[in-house]
Amino acid sequence: MSRVRGIEVGLAAAVAIAVIGFVTGVTTTGHEVSAYVSVRPVPRPEVAARGYADMRTRSYGPNAEAQAQWFGALATGPAISEPVVQSEADRAAALARRAERRAYDGAPPTIPHDIDQLAVPSCLACHAEGKVIAGMVAPRMSHARHDSCVQCHVVAADPRRVAQTPPAPETVFVGLESVRGGERAWPGAPPTIPHSTRMRERCDACHGTLGALGMRSTHPWRQSCVQCHAPSAALDQRTTTSRSP
Numbered sequence: 001m002s003r004v005r006g007i008e009v010g011l012a013a014a015v016a017i018a019v020i021g022f023v024t025g026v027t028t029t030g031h032e033v034s035a036y037v038s039v040r041p042v043p044r045p046e047v048a049a050r051g052y053a054d055m056r057t058r059s060y061g062p063n064a065e066a067q068a069q070w071f072g073a074l075a076t077g078p079a080i081s082e083p084v085v086q087s088e089a090d091r092a093a094a095l096a097r098r099a100e101r102r103a104y105d106g107a108p109p110t111i112p113h114d115i116d117q118l119a120v121p122s123c124l125a126c127h128a129e130g131k132v133i134a135g136m137v138a139p140r141m142s143h144a145r146h147d148s149c150v151q152c153h154v155v156a157a158d159p160r161r162v163a164q165t166p167p168a169p170e171t172v173f174v175g176l177e178s179v180r181g182g183e184r185a186w187p188g189a190p191p192t193i194p195h196s197t198r199m200r201e202r203c204d205a206c207h208g209t210l211g212a213l214g215m216r217s218t219h220p221w222r223q224s225c226v227q228c229h230a231p232s233a234a235l236d237q238r239t240t241t242s243r244s245p
Helices: 002-037 052-057 066-073 088-100 121-127
Strands: 131-133 136-138
Touching: 121 131
Parallel strands: none
Antiparallel strands: 131 136
16 A cells, blocks of 8 residues: 555655646746737838849849959959050060060970969969959960979079078070071961970960060961961970071
8 A cells, every 4th residue: 555655655756746846837828928029020121022034134132243343353364355556676675574483495395483383373363264363464374284383383583591592503404495486488477386286285375465566466366376377396396496506
């Protein structure tokens, strides 16, 4: 009997606890709900319904003009149809500047600015497609993407942390000079390409709208350059880039 009596007391205590918990929960929840109900909802502006046809032609929201701003920031130079006025003096000056950044004709150009050499995307950010930054031109790569840029392109200044740059080692190497211009089959004919085409597949890297004055194409809208300008067999097959001093 004592055991049955203990079970009855336990069940009664459990029921009493459940009833007390239920009553407490109901009364507390009522206070919390009333607190939320007293807060007025924030009014929202009325937005007209949009059709699918309209959504294909317009952008909405706080970033609606973001894409237009991006394209505006990527303005890379003169318009493709803008007339190009250049002279032989401009061409000679452009070729002289070009030679200053190369050890010999056909050598990779040096890098005229400091680099961190930590990540390839740093180079591709400006030179993948070409860009104008603070009035300075970052030319487009003339070849397909190669991720080890500093394997061929070195900085112009000595990157070593030394008080004085050691003298360059003695050498008898003298690089070949670049050809000044392509040959023409007749006056007015398109000139041949006056250099090898290896690693120079992208003509607009030097001759596009961002090209130096004197080397800029007067018709950059024509994209198939080799349709009129034939490569030079002699220059493409040249195997040596040095001569005796």
